[in-house]
Amino acid sequence: MKKLLLSGILAFGLVCIHVSSTFAAIDQLPYLSDILQMQPDVSEQELLSNVEAIAKETGKSKEEIVAQIYKELKNDAEQATIEHKYNLNGGSGGTVPVGSSSKGNFFYTDSQTAYLNHGHVGLYYASNTIVESVPGAGVRKISTTSRLVDKGGACVKSVSTSLTNRSAAANWAYGEIGESYSYNFATNRLTGYNGAKNCSKLIWSAYKLHGNLDLDKNGGLGVYPRDVRDASSTKLVRNI
Incomplete structure (x- = not known):
């Protein structure tokens, strides 16, 4: 009985370590915090879930996916800045x-x-x-x-x-x-x-x-x- 209990505790501990390591690795993905700052209304859970799904579908690594997301967001922001050099009426209010x-x-x-x-x-x-x-x-x-x-x-x-x-x-x-x-x-x-x-x-x-x-x-x-x-x-x- 003691052996079974000890085995269960060890197994549970290994699972917890694996899950914790997985989340730690995900949380340390490059550009993740930058993306969330650029899209603060998108939750980290939603973003990570989408990254996981895209990685499985495309065969790319999560690091590659996150880097691509960041690049696209940055490029879009830079394009907005370029266009505003010629259009100073930006913002949500129309005229x-x-x-x-x-x-x-x-x-x-x-x-x-x-x-x-x-x-x-x-x-x-x-x-x-x-x-x-x-x-x-x-x-x-x-x-x-x-x-x-x-x-x-x-x-x-x-x-x-x-x-x-x-x-x-x-x-x-x-x-x-x-x-x-x-x-x-x-x-x-x-x-x-x-x-x-x-x-x-x-x-x-x-x-x-x-x-x-x-x-x-x-x-x-x-x-x-x-x-x-x-x-x-x-x-x-x-x-x-």
Whole structure:
């Protein structure tokens, strides 16, 4: 009996040591704290869970995945800084209505969240109706007269695909109204289409599902609003 008890204690101790070592190793991943500082509304648990899943799916190490996430976040932040040299009206507050456009088109504008200016995109469901995902409200619809953007830094773009695909993508996005917002830009390319999502994931998912288009300029782990704006299969309709 004593031998069995001792064996159980030793086994439990070894398991605890293994689990503790695993978490310690994960917590010591390079750039992890930097990523969490850049995305403070994303929990460490969520980030690590996504890193583990991506590592298993791609065969890359967790270190490689975290380094790639950090690089993409840093590049996006640097791009925002470069663009603001020419556009000084950045931030979340807009000054002019986005205006009307065709169903399936989308708009881009600067947008400052609590941490980074990732920009913001919204999809035209109708000529006077936008579907977008925003903090607090999640996926919602809003009129084009109520949706204010930054003059000089905003634009409307079309997607190079059939009218059928454009309509179906907009209809799908409209069907997501009511879903909550996700602050996770860093790995949103590999999360599910349904459920919580940010603005770029909403539009990327809509056209991925309806048209099999990849509206992601660089094909990284995260789809950011500027990735959607600058995707090769998009065309400028007008600057605002």
